[in-house]
Amino acid sequence: MTDRVALVTGGSGGIGRATAERLAADGTAVGVHYAGNKDRALEAVAAIERAGGRAIAVGGDVADPDAMSEAFAAVETAFGGIDVVVHTAGVMLLAPVTEIDLDDLDRMHRTNIRGTVVVAQQAARRVRSGGAVILFSTSVTRLSLPTYGGYVASKGAVEALVPVLAREMRGRDVTVNAVAPGPTATPLFLDGKDQATIERMAAQAPLERLGEPADIAESVAFLAGPARWVNGQVLFANGGIA
Template identity: 65%
Template sequence: MTENTTTTERVAIVTGGSRGIGRETAGRLGRDGYAVVVTYSGSPAEADQAVKEVEQAGGRAIAVQADVADENAVKALFDRAEETFGGVDVVVHAAGIMPLSPLSDLDLDVFDQVIRTNLRGTFVVDQQAARRVRSGGAIINLSSSLTRLARPGYSAYAASKGGVEAITLILARELRGRDITVNAVAPGPTATAMFFDGKPQELVDRIAAEPPLERLGQPEDIAEIVHFLAGPARWINGQVIYANGGSAA
């Protein structure tokens, strides 16, 4: 893993960067020449592979383990990004968990874990981002189209992501005058390990057939939107972009 210091390239922190949408996003930013801090919670091997993919795409990268809901760990994450690459320009907060259960059956300890990781995690990461992202930068949170699709079994997850959207819209307005955009991307069903976990093929096929485009989203579909918000899309601010292939709300 590369650990040279520079102050000329744009630098991105991608939480949840070792898997799924986060990993694809890290690689896409690598193609744009970013230095990327791949943030992960559990698997060093997956994080190291994500780092290699960023480097192969043309960027530089390091992997840093952090609990996104722990304010000290997140502060240390931003410290590491600044020490290694000279600053932070883009924060993509893609880390999250998605246990499924009808509301009446969900263990409240699991609910608390969802809120801690998905909602508190967003607040903690965005708090550091608001303090430390440089002028001209972008903060991009990952929400979910489930806040609108209202699919049974997702009450805890959708509730946490509704909070993510509220944080996003308010923070965009709180950063008035800073030249920092704050947006959320709300994917629909996307072909990641988290989506496939525990679903029978019949259900996967039924969900894939719902949007007019008649397929699941792919991680690269979402990564392209993040790339746009991270760089060219300077006039998009304080928005939630529902990226679901046209699934009905």
């Protein structure tokens, strides 16, 4: 066991849950954040505890600074501080640029941009020396796939934020990076796609498969722990697709 503590937003499912479980396996105490599904977060906590780890569930809208302040405070109260913040929570709504519903665009930007800034603000104020802040982008910022315009615009903003925040953390011994997954077998990616589309996208990577949440969690664990000389970067975890 270690004395390190992490908060993983969107930790109740998909990449977030895999990340929470991976960090817990390293001995890190984990705050498993959820936005609306407390039961799934409690399931993740129970799975971590069954494996011998330490975890609590914390809720809140990532775009609400008061809610996120309370979530961070709950983790600090339970475990004594925060060393790692992993912000996986996000929304993806697809449409051609000419057909984007502006309400959908506002929803994505509220969660993916404002939410990232809110979480980054709390992380910058609270993460202890030697810690890490890990945000999430997407490999689609390089693939330029049709219908992803609004989503990519929101994640491009996250990539632009990373090196700026890394420099603003000068003197704190805290790294700031982002992970940009490629096609990964999660509901966020799979929902709304037919089997032919899924197979075609899986075949694009030289490794000829979709990523698994555990693959992305390994990249996060690298940035959260041993990768102290990686800072201000976007790590593309996509099996070579881009």
